[in-house]
Amino acid sequence: xxxxxxxxxxxxxxxxxxxxxxxxxxxxxxxxxxxxxxxxxxxxxxxxxxxxxxxxxxxxxxxxxxxxxxxxxxxxxxxxxxxxxxxxxxxxxxxxxxxxxxxxxxxxxxxxxxxxxxxxxxxxxxxxxxxxxxxxxxxxxxxxxxxxxxxxxxxxxxxxxxxxxxxxxxxxxxxxxxxxxxxxxxxxxxxxxxxxxxxxxxxxxxxxxxxxxxxxxxxxxxxxxxxxxxxxxxxxxxxxxxxxxxxxxxxxxxxxxxxxxxxxxxxxxxxxxxxxxxxxxxxxxxxxxxxxxxxxxxxxxxxxxxxxxxxxxxxxxxxx
Numbered sequence: 001x002x003x004x005x006x007x008x009x010x011x012x013x014x015x016x017x018x019x020x021x022x023x024x025x026x027x028x029x030x031x032x033x034x035x036x037x038x039x040x041x042x043x044x045x046x047x048x049x050x051x052x053x054x055x056x057x058x059x060x061x062x063x064x065x066x067x068x069x070x071x072x073x074x075x076x077x078x079x080x081x082x083x084x085x086x087x088x089x090x091x092x093x094x095x096x097x098x099x100x101x102x103x104x105x106x107x108x109x110x111x112x113x114x115x116x117x118x119x120x121x122x123x124x125x126x127x128x129x130x131x132x133x134x135x136x137x138x139x140x141x142x143x144x145x146x147x148x149x150x151x152x153x154x155x156x157x158x159x160x161x162x163x164x165x166x167x168x169x170x171x172x173x174x175x176x177x178x179x180x181x182x183x184x185x186x187x188x189x190x191x192x193x194x195x196x197x198x199x200x201x202x203x204x205x206x207x208x209x210x211x212x213x214x215x216x217x218x219x220x221x222x223x224x225x226x227x228x229x230x231x232x233x234x235x236x237x238x239x240x241x242x243x244x245x246x247x248x249x250x251x252x253x254x255x256x257x258x259x260x261x262x263x264x265x266x267x268x269x270x271x272x273x274x275x276x277x278x279x280x281x282x283x284x285x286x287x288x289x290x291x292x293x294x295x296x297x298x299x300x301x302x303x304x305x306x307x308x309x310x311x312x313x314x315x316x317x318x319x320x
Contacts, residue, residue, distance in 0.1 A: 044290030073286035113155030119213035158209035
């Protein structure tokens with residue numbers, strides 16, 4: 001009977017992303033803030049990608065992973081912020097159902113891929129610190145490319161299966177998503193068809209595809225920290241820790257905010273907090289990645305200085 005009821009209702013064709021609609025007086029300020037963040041994120045990550053591609057000294061597994069991560073961050077932030085900027089500027093908060101599912105697909109694919117890339121980077125740091133004598137044999141360019149390619153393919157495969165189930169859901173109202181992007185859980189909550197199978201598939205895919213890279217990352221850093229603590233000299237410990245501190249910072253921000261957001265109970269009083277925390281892994285992480293890796297990494301800073309000096313040299317030659 002219930003099945004017949006929802007089939008007799010009108011199927012909706014668009015959602016309304018409420019976003020930050022309750023902050024009407026701050027819409028233009030929010031637009032300017034997110035515009036600056038988006039431009040800084042894209043510029044910083046493009047710079048990292050260009051440096052990794054053009055500088056021969058950065059053609060190592062660590063920086064090849066970093067280049068992949070920066071390219072991913074450009075794509076990831078581009079699935080959210082342009083749509084959010086248009087909404088803040090025009091006031092139009094509607095998004096088609098197909099557009100919402102498309103955004104959900106790309107954002108989830110990139111998030112899953114980032115889990116694998118962070119795991120591959122932590123494994124790379126584990127080999128560099130815990131097995132330095134065997135590092136060149138266990139982690140070369142070919143293995144690095146295989147791990148990077150596998151990260152993209154696994155992320156894509158996991159979310160493709162999930163989105164196939166999501167796309168079969170029927171939506172017949174209400175159509176308001178109290179978020180600034182199409183998150184899987186709020187979208188499934190709006191469905192008037194049976195979502196038990198989609199929720200089960202979501203749980204299985206998270207367990208199979210997302211939990212293993214998280215555990216691998218966690219285990220890698222347990223061994224890394226144990227190895228660092230065994231180094232007798234303070235200088236040696238500081239040098240070893242500096243090689244993985246940037247990556248550890250990114251991992252902490254990314255996983256820390258995701259765990260908090262999805263572990264918080266579903267309460268109206270916590271909705272605004274969840275939005276703010278969601279901004280951390282959808283907007284803040286892509287922004288701080290190039291800052292963390294450039295400000296705390298000597299090789300990247302050296303490559304940047306060489307690129308700047310070359311540009312200055314070419315400009316002087318053109319003037320002559």
